[in-house]
Amino acid sequence: MTSEGLGSTTRRSSSVPELVERARKGDPRAVARLISLVEDASPLLREVMSALIKHTGDAYVIGLTGSPGVGKSTTTSALVRAYRRRGRRVGVLAVDPSSPFSGGALLGDRVRMQEHATDPEVFIRSMASRGHLGGLAWATPQALRVLDAAGCDVILVETVGVGQSEVEIASLADTTVVLLAPGMGDSIQAAKAGILEIGDVYAVNKADRDGADATARELNQMLALGERRGPGDWRPPIVKTVASRSEGIDELVEALEKHRAWLEERGQLAARRHRRVCDEIETIAVTALRERIGDLHGGQRLDELAARVLAGELDPYAAADELVEGITG
């Protein structure tokens, strides 16, 4: 039987425990299949998570964000290379919150990732919100867990910095890297959007271009302005990189490792992860509660209540009380 034949047969018939076992051994098809189950919000997902959970907790999650064009994929690819040289198994999750499609939307990125395609110690996956309830905020932690159980030492989560999404993704990472590039005229604008609060490490990429020093200087000033740090607090370093030539990437890895060590020393890593899991559990619970609300009276309850509010018969709080009572008994 060819490996191809085995692949397509097992795709259909593998049980969840078998898939998890294969994923743990580093079978890329099993990993891909499990992440697809996450993305599709498969009914099997509970069983998957139940089987995976005891194999998780070892991966270090690094988030990368920045505006389009700053070189996120190139930087991610260079980081994969750097971590591979250090003997680590690496996962990459490219998250596109603006696209309902996975795969296609990140084709360009995939091309850039090509060099790692045949490395059995690298798992690359793009993910998009397929419009299901809870979206990526809900799916991303589950996908991270799959890569974690598959033995990844480091997982790079790459996301385009658009509005709220970058903040959400940052909250999923142990360490967040914010990328900037010179001459994009967006550093101040980006700062407004809150990147100064989410970066643990900053990289000014394309540092061989005009204006790189000015961008780094401006960023440095803005970080200093926003500083409300006590002694011993983390001061986000600014690293200059030319990711396309792997320049500055070792320095970037060093900055990441320093931040990790800093987090661990202070118990901050455990605290961040605890907060993250609290959010995750709460999101799943609230999603389930929303579904119960939606199911009340064959899906008609909310509509009936809204009609009464619009008619001035019932205020929205009283209407909400009825919903809450409806599901809590």
Place this chain on the structure above:
Amino acid sequence: MTSEGLGSTTRRSSSVPELVERARKGDPRAVARLISLVEDASPLLREVMSALIKHTGDAYVIGLTGSPGVGKSTTTSALVRAYRRRGRRVGVLAVDPSSPFSGGALLGDRVRMQEHATDPEVFIRSMASRGHLGGLAWATPQALRVLDAAGCDVILVETVGVGQSEVEIASLADTTVVLLAPGMGDSIQAAKAGILEIGDVYAVNKADRDGADATARELNQMLALGERRGPGDWRPPIVKTVASRSEGIDELVEALEKHRAWLEERGQLAARRHRRVCDEIETIAVTALRERIGDLHGGQRLDELAARVLAGELDPYAAADELVEGITG
């Protein structure tokens, strides 16, 4: 007793039914006080809404959004003038989703609104998320209800177009106006952020400046590109305005009235409002459910479950089940 004395005395001692009665008669202090109760998430809020609800449903809500600098406040002020000339009572809600402060953050806007400050038929209020649960998505509909019950025929909701907030605010309006200005270089960027999906009417303000025609043309092309309309569907008009000189404002009002008539003819106005109230009720219910989750076991339940997930003993779905059972069981 001076009117001032009465004001400060009643501020403290007025019962909710008295406040609502005064607001209905157009007493601006009572309106302001009720909106403050909304903003502060006062325990009295349920009583307020219960007393208000039967007096609501007549106001037409117009949302205005756009990047900083396009002239939102000037346009709002010009629209207030136009609607006042038509004999309408007008409410203005200036919502700043990026600021935790109300009032101060919109001082500049208030100055621009000065001309309406002494008009008893105009109510102007700025609002900001004071960091409470649910934020502005939760508070804005309640504030609109206060202005509605106070007899406003038209309510203008002005918000700065930042990320998700403009979409949220647009969902609260019957008709949404998206403002652009020439030479801001942001029209395409704004388009990416989704304004092409939320505008019912577009205004290119500062139309006396260079590039106004180009901006209108570019916008027109983008709207045409995104078109998936059938016959009879609404085609968002583009109106050129110079709000500071009230030029084009009558045309803007005409476009707004046309959209309103179109919505009413097709039953779309009722449908929009129904969806809006469904969202509102659900938001209140989910907020209440989140609070119950937070209260479980003296606030410790979620922490305990998260610790077990991190230890690999429990998967997040099983943890969420325990939360859901805790509040529904």
